[in-house]
Amino acid sequence: MSLFSRLRPHVNSRTPRVTAGGGGRLSAGSGSSHRQQRAGSASSSSSPPKGPDTSLFVPVSVRTDLSADGSVGAELAQPLQKGQSPLLMPPVGRAQSCCCVFLEYCHVTVAFFVSVLTLVCVCDSDKLLKLFNRFYTRKEMQKLAADQGLDARLFHQAFVSFRKFALEVSTLPADLHIILSDICCGAGHIDDIYPYFMRHAKQIFPMLECMDDLRKISDLRCRCYQYTSNWIKLSVIFHAGPTNSGKTYHAIQRYLAAKSGVYCGPLKLLAHEIFEKTNDAGVPCDLVTGEERAIMDTEGRAASHVACTIEMCSVAVIDEIQMIRDPARGWAWTRALLGLCAEEIHVCGEPAAIDFIRELMYTTGEEVEVNTYQRLTPFSVLDQALESLDKLRPGDCIVCFSKNDIYSISRQIEISGQECAVIYGSLPPGTKLSQAKKFNDPDDPCKILVATDAIGMGLNLSIKRIIFNSLVKPNVNEKGEKRMETISTSQALQIAGRAGRFSSKFSEGEVTTMYRDDVPILKEILSQPVDPIETAGLHPTAEQIEMFAYHLPDATLSNLVDIFVSLSQVDGLYFVCNIDDFKFLADMIQHIPLNLRSRYVFCTAPINKKQTFVCTSFLKFARQFSRDEPLTFDWVCRHVSWPLAQPKDIKNLIHLEAVHDVLDLYLWLSYRFMDMFPDTKLVREIQQELDDIIQQGVRSITRLIRATNQSITNPLQTQNSKPGQTSDNSNKTADRNSPTHPRAKRGPSGDNTLASRLVREGLLTPGLLQQLQREWSKQELINQYALDTEHHDSNNKGKKK
Numbered sequence: 001m002s003l004f005s006r007l008r009p010h011v012n013s014r015t016p017r018v019t020a021g022g023g024g025r026l027s028a029g030s031g032s033s034h035r036q037q038r039a040g041s042a043s044s045s046s047s048p049p050k051g052p053d054t055s056l057f058v059p060v061s062v063r064t065d066l067s068a069d070g071s072v073g074a075e076l077a078q079p080l081q082k083g084q085s086p087l088l089m090p091p092v093g094r095a096q097s098c099c100c101v102f103l104e105y106c107h108v109t110v111a112f113f114v115s116v117l118t119l120v121c122v123c124d125s126d127k128l129l130k131l132f133n134r135f136y137t138r139k140e141m142q143k144l145a146a147d148q149g150l151d152a153r154l155f156h157q158a159f160v161s162f163r164k165f166a167l168e169v170s171t172l173p174a175d176l177h178i179i180l181s182d183i184c185c186g187a188g189h190i191d192d193i194y195p196y197f198m199r200h201a202k203q204i205f206p207m208l209e210c211m212d213d214l215r216k217i218s219d220l221r222c223r224c225y226q227y228t229s230n231w232i233k234l235s236v237i238f239h240a241g242p243t244n245s246g247k248t249y250h251a252i253q254r255y256l257a258a259k260s261g262v263y264c265g266p267l268k269l270l271a272h273e274i275f276e277k278t279n280d281a282g283v284p285c286d287l288v289t290g291e292e293r294a295i296m297d298t299e300g301r302a303a304s305h306v307a308c309t310i311e312m313c314s315v316a317v318i319d320e321i322q323m324i325r326d327p328a329r330g331w332a333w334t335r336a337l338l339g340l341c342a343e344e345i346h347v348c349g350e351p352a353a354i355d356f357i358r359e360l361m362y363t364t365g366e367e368v369e370v371n372t373y374q375r376l377t378p379f380s381v382l383d384q385a386l387e388s389l390d391k392l393r394p395g396d397c398i399v400c401f402s403k404n405d406i407y408s409i410s411r412q413i414e415i416s417g418q419e420c421a422v423i424y425g426s427l428p429p430g431t432k433l434s435q436a437k438k439f440n441d442p443d444d445p446c447k448i449l450v451a452t453d454a455i456g457m458g459l460n461l462s463i464k465r466i467i468f469n470s471l472v473k474p475n476v477n478e479k480g481e482k483r484m485e486t487i488s489t490s491q492a493l494q495i496a497g498r499a500g501r502f503s504s505k506f507s508e509g510e511v512t513t514m515y516r517d518d519v520p521i522l523k524e525i526l527s528q529p530v531d532p533i534e535t536a537g538l539h540p541t542a543e544q545i546e547m548f549a550y551h552l553p554d555a556t557l558s559n560l561v562d563i564f565v566s567l568s569q570v571d572g573l574y575f576v577c578n579i580d581d582f583k584f585l586a587d588m589i590q591h592i593p594l595n596l597r598s599r600y601v602f603c604t605a606p607i608n609k610k611q612t613f614v615c616t617s618f619l620k621f622a623r624q625f626s627r628d629e630p631l632t633f634d635w636v637c638r639h640v641s642w643p644l645a646q647p648k649d650i651k652n653l654i655h656l657e658a659v660h661d662v663l664d665l666y667l668w669l670s671y672r673f674m675d676m677f678p679d680t681k682l683v684r685e686i687q688q689e690l691d692d693i694i695q696q697g698v699r700s701i702t703r704l705i706r707a708t709n710q711s712i713t714n715p716l717q718t719q720n721s722k723p724g725q726t727s728d729n730s731n732k733t734a735d736r737n738s739p740t741h742p743r744a745k746r747g748p749s750g751d752n753t754l755a756s757r758l759v760r761e762g763l764l765t766p767g768l769l770q771q772l773q774r775e776w777s778k779q780e781l782i783n784q785y786a787l788d789t790e791h792h793d794s795n796n797k798g799k800k801k
Contacts, residue, residue, distance in 0.1 A: 057563070059157055059204040060554050125167065131183060132163045135193050144194065149208045150201060158201035165200060207563065210551040217547045218568040220538050220576070235344050236366050238321075240351040241373030243497025250371065251317050251346035256283050258344070260304040262316035264336050266323055268292070268309060268429050269459060275307040290606060291667040292684075316342055320457060321349035321357065322490065322533060327578045330537020334574070337536075338364065350490065352530040360536060360573060376502040379466075379509030381523050385516040386467050389416055394447035395464030395506055398514070399495055401452060401473035401487075407650065409469065410450050411705045420448040422701055423455060426608070428660050430691040431698055436461055438699075442505075456494040462504040466496050468513045471521055486521070489528045496526065537577040540564045542600045549596050557599050558586040584609050589622040598625070601672050607665055613658040618665060625676055633679035636666060642686055647697040650704050656694050663687040 135141060136159050145155050166172065166180070176196045182188030202208045237254075239247035255261045256278060263274045268289050278285035279296065284303035287294035296303050324333035337347070337360070347357060351372065358368045386392070389412050400406050406424055413420045421439040423432050432454070439449045440462045453473070455461060471492075475485045487495075500509025511526075513519050540561060548560045555563070561583060565576050585603040594602070602622055607614050620639065624631050636642075640659045647653040663683055670677035697704060 057154060057205055057207060058555070058559055059161060060206060061204075127184060128167065128180070129163075131180075131190065132159075132166070132193075135159075135190050135197070136163075138191070141191065141194055141197075145198070145201070148198060148201075149211055150205075154201070154205060158197070158204060161204050162197050162200045206554070207552055211567075213551055214548065214563070215567050215569070217544055218540075218564045220568050220570045220574060236357075236361055236368045237344065237346050238354055238357055238368050238370045239346060239348045239373065240354055240370060242350070242375050243494055244377060244500070244502055245373040245375045246502070247371075247373045248319055248348045250373070251319075251348050252277070254344070254346060255305070255317050256281055258316075261342075262305070263307045263319070264317060265307075265309060265319040266329070267457060269432065270319060270457065271307045271309050272429065272433075273460075278305055278307060290671075291664045293671065316340070316344075317346045317348070319348045321347045322353045323349075324353070324356075324536045325533050326537060328581065329577070330575075331539035331577045332537075334536040334538060337361075350530060350533075352490070353533045356533040356536075356573075363573070375497070377500040377507055377509060379496060379499045379511055381496075381519075381526060382465075382510055382512040383519065385513045385519050387514070387516060389413060392416075392418065392448055393465065395462065396447075396467060397449040397451060397455070397461070397463045397465070397498070398467045398469050399451060399453060399455070400469045403452075405469055406450055406452065407701070407705050410701055413448055413450070418448055419446045420450050421446050422698055423449065423451040423459070425452055425454045426654075426657050426661075427698065428657070428691045428694055430688070431695045432459065434695045435698060453491065453495055455498055456491070460501065461498060462501055462506060463498050463509070464500070464506040465510040465512065466499040468495075468511075468518065468522060471513070471518050471525070487525065488531070489525055490530045492522070492525045493530065535575045536573060538568075538570060538574050539577050539579075540568075542597060545600055546596055556586070556590050557596070557603065558583045558590065561586070581609060585618065588615065588619060592619075592622050592626045594622065594626050598673075602669075605665055605668055608658075608661060611658045611661060613655065614661045614665065617662040621665065621669065625673070628676075630676050630678055631666065633682040636663075636679070636683060637686070644690065644693060646693060647704060650701075653694070653697045653701075653704055656690065656697065660687060660690050660694065663690065 142152070142155055145158075150158060166176065172180070173196075179188060179192050179196060183190060183192060207214060237251075239251050241247040252263070252274065255263060263271070263278075265271050265274065268291075271287060271289055275285055275287040275294065283305055284296050285305040285307055286296055286303045288306055288308040290309060295301075318333065318336050321333060321337070324330050324337070326333075337345075337357075354368075354370055361368050389409070392398075392413070398409055400409065403424055403426075406422060410420055410422055421435040423435050427435075435449075436459045438444050438446050440460075449455075449461065449463065471486055472484050473487055473491075475483055496509075496511040498509075499511055500506050511522070513522050544564065545557070545560055548564055549555070549557075552560060552563070561579055565579060568576050570576060582603050585605065585607070586599070589599065589602060602618075602625075605618065607618055609615060617639065621631060624635070640662060644656060644659065647656055663686070666677055666683050667680060667687070670680045670683075
């Protein structure tokens with residue numbers, strides 16, 4: 001009776017079989033559910049749900065050494081001795097076994113039943129394998145599985161796992177044991193395996209059971225309703241105009257006159273600038289960025305005005321609104337625009353964003369007032385290129401798109417006897433401001449600026465002429481792919497607009513290029529209209545990822561985010577931002593035991609994944625955090641080897657910049673985990689000292705370049721220069737073999753060697769190329785020495801003979 005009670009759930013679950021569409025069989029319960037699903041999908045065919053990217057589904061391992069049924073199946077149908085022709089008993093045999101058990105309790109002889117009812121069916125492992133393979137090839141089963149969310153990829157993975165489970169498990173579940181017995185002995189149909197196959201598939205792919213819930217969680221349509229739970233009637237004013245048109249100025253004037261307000265900008269430099277200007281105007285203002293908090297009130301009370309970076313904002317003035325379409329950061333502008341609660345919102349940006357912002361705010365029922373501004377000072381594109389650094393004049397700014405070009409041109413300018421300032425993205429904000437002040441100071445001998453496109457926003461510079469050293473820069477598209485592309489019209493206007501700043505001594509600006517071939521290209525780029533903005537970025541929140549983790553507890557954070565993006569649905573106004581950086585950090589700390597919320601916060605940290613030292617520090621921070629050990633000031637000093645000396649070469653300078661980023665990371669985390677990162681004040685103090693050290697290093701950057709012993713001017717110069725040619729000649733005229741020169745990428749006249757192509761495509765840096773050349777030369781010497789030695793030995797042997 002105990003045996004029957006254990007078997008009852010499996011007997012009840014075995015429903016009558018019905019014929020499938022293709023003549024096969026399946027359980028009636030399963031068939032009805034599939035018909036209902038198909039009917040439901042047909043009714044909603046007008047808007048079918050987005051199909052998931054099943055390549056992201058990672059199967060969960062199923063243990064083969066445990067069975068909840070114990071040996072019930074073996075007791076009813078004899079053990080399956082895989083590989084040794086097991087005995088599988090038919091239904092009559094199972095009746096015999098049940099009778100034997102029952103009659104044994106009644107002390108009644110069973111010899112008669114054994115002699116009459118015994119029927120043996122032989123089914124070896126080869127027969128079982130053929131049985132499973134027949135099931136796999138049936139189109140009807142594949143179609144039914146597809147209705148349950150198993151596409152061809154998942155069906156194959158589930159089948160391989162199911163077959164392995166059935167052949168290797170120590171004790172099969174009783175119902176599956178009996179079904180296989182029936183089929184092998186001709187008392188069942190091969191389609192009867194389907195319910196048990198699907199049960200196994202949902203065990204290894206748990207997301208199949210909750211796909212509808214996952215789709216609802218990741219549905220990002222009508223995202224505005226997530227931000228506006230407490231709507232108030234507000235006024236949206238769009239200040240549209242090009243660079244240097246005064247659009248931000250007018251918005252800030254309204255911001256200063258208001259009782260309270262918040263300025264939101266894309267850069268710490270912009271937040272610092274508004275913070276200082278607001279306090280200078282007599283309006284108390286606090287500063288809030290990811291890594292810094294500055295409270296003006298001595299007693300710690302919040303001021304009525306706040307200047308912050310976009311990721312930290314909630315209300316007031318939103319600057320550079322065109323960045324709402326940025327593939328990586330656009331979500332922050334979307335959250336700011338739709339999530340704020342203010343009586344008045346001032347939005348500043350390019351005119352190309354006007355129509356989109358109107359359409360976006362229409363979904364929330366708000367009207368947009370547009371104020372259009374014209375440029376305060378004109379700029380013109382010159383017909384002649386610079387072509388030689390000897391033609392540089394005070395107020396010139398050479399714009400490069402790689403740090404190597406910055407170093408090269410700075411060195412050449414220093415050799416010519418002029419002094420230059422240097423600004424690029426990875427410099428600390430204090431160093432950038434120091435270099436900008438040096439360039440703007442009329443009493444300072446530094447009159448030339450060499451910079452990257454970091455000058456496009458955040459710095460006020462007295463520039464007369466912008467000179468594009470190249471029109472090609474590396475870009476990352478929405479798929480996260482990095483490519484060398486010609487700069488867009490928006491980027492070109494943003495940079496060119498820095499020429500002829502209003503209220504500076506240069507009333508008109510000029511724009512040109514370093515090479516004559518680039519001039520017509522630049523004119524064509526600037527003559528084209530700016531591409532209109534059509535979509536706004538979105539990003540999964542921590543709450544959404546936590547809900548995903550509830551349904552998929554065994555999935556990694558990186559896999560959760562991938563599945564979220566795969567299932568997410570957005571309307572025509574939005575796109576899901578690129579999450580490669582998030583996934584990179586998630587994979588890096590996956591092995592560290594952290595709760596999901598802390599792991600998510602760590603993975604949103606703004607770090608440069610190209611910096612090895614920064615990534616290593618991030619990993620150590622997470623490991624220390626997981627041990628519940630506070631990251632003290634002494635611990636940080638030991639980690640970064642503080643105090644640090646003045647940089648002796650470019651390599652030292654780059655390391656100091658990385659250390660500054662590590663301290664930024666500490667400060668960023670300290671405002672999210674105050675107990676675990678307690679020494680914010682002390683870390684900020686040494687960061688300021690480090691900023692001063694970096695500033696001194698940048699002031700003498702040409703000395704550092706000389707100390708590196710690298711010829712960065714032309715990475716292929718050692719193999720392309722003619723005998724007797726000196727480097728002074730190449731310093732006076734721009735190097736046409738530069739990897740950023742357009743002719744190097746266009747036309748047959750450029751250098752087409754493999755090395756030059758790798759450098760142009762950004763796959764190999766000039767420094768690495770020179771290191772490879774040195775290693776190749778060293779290896780050639782070793783090989784030549786080996787050949788000479790071998791030849792010498794053979795000659796000696798010949799002489800002895």
